[in-house]
Amino acid sequence: MTVITRFAPSPTGYLHIGSLRTVLYNYLYAKKHNGKFMLRVEDTDRTRLVEGSIENMIHVLASVGLIPDEGPNNPGEKGPYYQSERLEIYRKYIDELIEKDKAYYCFCSSERLDNLRTEQKELGLATKYDKLCRYLSDDEIQAKLESGIPYTVRLKVPEARKVIFYDTVKGKIEVDSKDIDEQVLLKSDGFPTYHLANVVDDHLMGITDVIRGDEWTPSTPKHVLMYEAFGWEAPVFSHIPLLLGSDKKKLSKRTGDVAVEQYLEKGYLTEALINYIALLGWNPKTTDEFFTINELIEKFNLKQVHKSGAIFDVERLDFFNSNYLKKSDISDIYNKLLTYLKRYNSDFYDLLQSFPEEYNKKILSELKGRIKKFDELQNLTTFFYGDAKNPSSDLLMNEKMKITDLDIVKKGLELTLNVLQSQSSDFESVDDVKNVFVEKIKEAEMKNGQVLWPTRVALSGEEFSPGALEMMYILGLDTSIKRLENTLKTLGQ
Structure with missing residues (x-):
């Protein structure tokens, strides 16, 4: 007998994060047993219908890779799939x-x-x-x-x-x-x-x-x-069992976002979302936490599902997503970023498209270990895709780095500028930048921080940014030299 499972939502609004787990368990069980997973629409309560909700639900399921084997979008022998028909x-x-x-x-x-x-x-x-x-x-x-x-x-x-x-x-x-x-x-x-x-x-x-x-x-x-x-x-x-909010009551808007679309809009990777959701209420009897969809299919067992409710913890989801971002191949994660931006942030997508792909990948390689999800990226890249702000004197100095006056700032910036101007081509890697600067700083009898702190601030215009070596590698010689010259010019006024 062929195993057949189904998800049968009512078209009354968004796909709830708890419903996503129900879909996932139906999908995993069917695939584990070489069966079929079906979608059926229970639209008999005509007073609660929300126009477009099923279309959106089908789109969301496709976005997270849980595509029914049979249903309204891919009909088979069991239709019609709307109960009103x-x-x-x-x-x-x-x-x-x-x-x-x-x-x-x-x-x-x-x-x-x-x-x-x-x-x-x-x-x-x-x-x-x-x-x-x-x-x-x-x-x-x-x-x-x-x-x-x-x-x-x-x-x-x-x-x-x-x-x-x-x-x-x-x-x-x-x-x-x-x-x-x-x-x-x-x-x-x-x-x-x-x-x-x-x-x-x-x-x-x-x-x-x-x-x-x-x-x-x-x-x-x-x-x-x-x-x-x-x-x-x-x-x-x-x-x-039900998914619970942080208040240990049924997951609802009281304790945060509950629509799957809201998490996709924030830039969570679908693999991370699926991985995390699968483990809410199910224990695969292993110390491992990270599973591909095929591994989840192989391990899934309904008899290991808990009877009591599981708490949906956004911080845990952030942990999963951060790990997926860090471990992902740069080409793969870059393509996913473009897909995300094209749907949810078209202005930033257009901006990225105006820059070389290699440049964008350098930035993403540096920042993918610093972000929890894609919607954080734009605010961290303003100095890569636009002019840096002129940093204040106070920001350029740093007592912990033994930069106590502007003379030290200027000396550090001039050292960096001289090194960059002596280079014949852009650096091939961050290690290349490091190898050159460590030696030059040592020759100048300065501390690393006395050179690299004001350099980083001059290149980014911000208190927080990637390190100076990473900034120079990503921005390249021409832009780095221009920004250093501008800062030195401002300090000389």
């Missing part, structure tokens, strides 16, 4: 449940149901339907249908029995049927609720494993009863 299918199965006496018409008005819920809350009772319409006679039902009274269809829950199912993560779960609400399966507008559509679609699409968030665990007994009513084999259920 499957209404006739659901009507057929609702009729079947009614004929089997596994469901019934409910003619209760919204006003009556609201009053019932209010009364139950006031009495401290669980809010659920009181089964008023369950016991209508056939004649009463027919009369109400013929008179055009609006109706819903509800699940008829068996009385006085235990509903039992086994969850890969949580183990055996047993619920008394008296505690199960007689759920609406078909709404008065003719659209199915999640519960009916979910079960029918999972069966018809051949879903073998339902991997979803823990919040759906209480609904699963209703789904088990529907599988029984239809005479279908239920899939294997695996309910994964």
